Amino acid sequence: DIQMTQSPSSLSASVGDKVTIACRASQTITTYLNWYQQKPGKAPKLLIFAASSLQSGVPSRFSGSGYGTDFTLTISSLQPEDFATYYCQQSYHTLVSFGGGTKVEIK
Amino acid sequence: QLQLQESGPGLVKPSETLSLACTVSGGSIRSSSQYWGWIRQPPGKGLEWIGSVYYSGVTYYNASLESRVTISLDTSKNEFFLKLNSVTAAETAVYYCATWGMTMGIVWGQGTLVIVSS
Numbered sequence: 001d002i003q004m005t006q007s008p009s010s011l012s013a014s015v016g017d018k019v020t021i022a023c024r025a026s027q028t029i030t031t032y033l034n035w036y037q038q039k040p041g042k043a044p045k046l047l048i049f050a051a052s053s054l055q056s057g058v059p060s061r062f063s064g065s066g067y068g069t070d071f072t073l074t075i076s077s078l079q080p081e082d083f084a085t086y087y088c089q090q091s092y093h094t095l096v097s098f099g100g101g102t103k104v105e106i107k
Numbered sequence: 108q109l110q111l112q113e114s115g116p117g118l119v120k121p122s123e124t125l126s127l128a129c130t131v132s133g134g135s136i137r138s139s140s141q142y143w144g145w146i147r148q149p150p151g152k153g154l155e156w157i158g159s160v161y162y163s164g165v166t167y168y169n170a171s172l173e174s175r176v177t178i179s180l181d182t183s184k185n186e187f188f189l190k191l192n193s194v195t196a197a198e199t200a201v202y203y204c205a206t207w208g209m210t211m212g213i214v215w216g217q218g219t220l221v222i223v224s225s
Contacts, residue, residue, distance in 0.1 A: 034212040034213070043203060043215040043217055049212040055212065087154055089212075092209070094142070094167045097156060098154040098155070101153045
């Protein structure tokens with residue numbers, strides 16, 4: 001099975017800050033990496049698929065990068081509606097796996 | 108637009124079987140490019156993949172649950188199902204049905220809270 005490790009598990013930031021979240025796979029997944037945002041009481045929302053492709057309707061302040069085992073989600077200028085928990089997920093293997101999540105809180 | 112909707116009991120007794128159904132609209136579970144499956148999230152915790160089924164009926168399960176879980180599909184009704192045996196209180200969670208492919212992200216149902224309690 002492929003293990004996904006996210007860091008940090010939580011962070012505090014202010015509106016307007018640039019935020020970076022890392023995700024590492026235990027083996028290569030090329031670009032089969034997706035990012036989700038989840039708010040309380042809601043299903044996760046797809047932000048980025050295939051490591052760097054922005055899902056339709058998602059603001060351009062969100063971006064993804066990486067290849068192989070190391071990936072990054074960047075929010076270029078944090079907005080009030082971006083305070084949420086973020087998860088990475090690999091779709092390389094038929095046995096799906098998620099990172100542990102990163103909670104972005106207001107400083 | 109592809110939509111998924113979970114249904115089933117919201118309360119299950121410990122040691123009994125949790126059974127959920129997922130109705131798919133706006134797409135066909137006969138699609139050869141997608142997997143159909145279940146993901147759960149205990150209150151305040153992260154996401155756990157339970158397992159998935161391909162249109163051919165081939166299944167894939169989380170190794171930690173494999174001995175207790177069955178996922179199946181009914182192509183005539185465009186539905187798929189989850190059965191999890193011998194549940195415990197620790198398996199209280201929101202259960203999501205979902206679909207994905209290698210080159211697409213997960214499309215989620217709205218989720219259903221299942222409480223395991225006597």
